Amino acid sequence: MAATLKCDTIQNASSTTANLTLDASANATVGGTLAMASSFKRNRLINGNMYIAQRATSATVTAGTAVPTASTGYPCLDRWYVYSTGANVTAAQVAGSGSNKNLLQITGAASVTAVGVGQRIEQLNSYDLAGQTATLSVNLANSVLTTVTWTASYANTADTFGTIGTPTKTQIATGTFTVTSTLTQYTTNISIPAAATTGIEILFTVGAQTSGTWQIGNVQLEAGSVATPYERQIYSDQLAQCQRYFATFGGSSAYEFFAVGLANSNNTGYFSLVLPTTMRSTPSLGYSAFSDICIGYTAGGATVTNNVYIGQNSKQIIYVVATVATTPLTGGWALTLQANNTTNARLTFSAEL
């Protein structure tokens, strides 16, 4: 029987003040401590609202299933990997509507047979969900297809999910959402098994997206059986969360400094580069082109690099070695590792799952 209870306060019989006060404007004031079954910071997925795009705002997804790895399969929006089979697709950060600033949009192409968009939650952020009910919510729209499949899996060993083509994960549950061209929220409950203490993956897939677009936004996975409103975070907090998995240097100015270091010999520099936050693992180092990057040295010269690589393992203070083809350096000189008069210069660091 549906009913409405009308009152101004709710108070425990032994309390001297109201536990809950209700006013005429639909506000509720808690007198003591609000104890919740799930906490704030409840979304286990990072960048679910598609705000952060450190790599690019649009990119081609090359068809193939040997993804994702730290350096492959993450085309644009942080933390979200994308794969396709049959033909390439385009992934892009696009404008949303209303209070939702951004969406991830996949643009289909002829011969595409499947597209997937997923995120892998590391063990440290999902361990406690094992043995619980979790709720997945997502905003979806597709201009041509009507079925989006969701699949939850856990890694067979901690944080090791394998690739799409060679997975090392165990399926928890799967289901479908019947979608339309209008962006709509869909939710489902997922019973996470007790064994799922090793990291959890959420993957959305569609079939032959041979044309049209598929949009995804406000993705949230939370403990409990209720889909709460999407949990918004301060941009800088969300960026820092993403930087545990990916960080990039360059693009701000033509001679941007990346790191300082010392000459080890007359053609090699050792550099200490401090990342914004501690990464999940020692990251893979990517670079735009050797000619984009140079070593600056004491006498005021600069020479383009011919090799840049990771030295010893570290998760935050990265030991980068750079060499040059000539021998302009003297051991012990102070050096800079910097952009070589181009804003195209990039050093990227990825510890993605």
Next chain:
Amino acid sequence: MQYYIQNEYGSIGIEGENISIPADPANTDYQAFLAWIAEGNAPNPYIPPPEPAPLTPQEKLAAAGLSVDELKTLLGL
């Protein structure tokens, strides 16, 4: 795809790609490399670069920011 050993620290490169993969078992690129090895593949070995030619006295002087005349003056010659 062909991997190669990049340096004496064991970092891994991929021929033709601008990447350096650390030998960290938690790194998923390195996990993919290990899977590739398990399939019977072998990376190209590390080839140390040739020792750079030693600097000539003139180059050493230039590196110190000195001209010959300045050095002579300094030495009272």
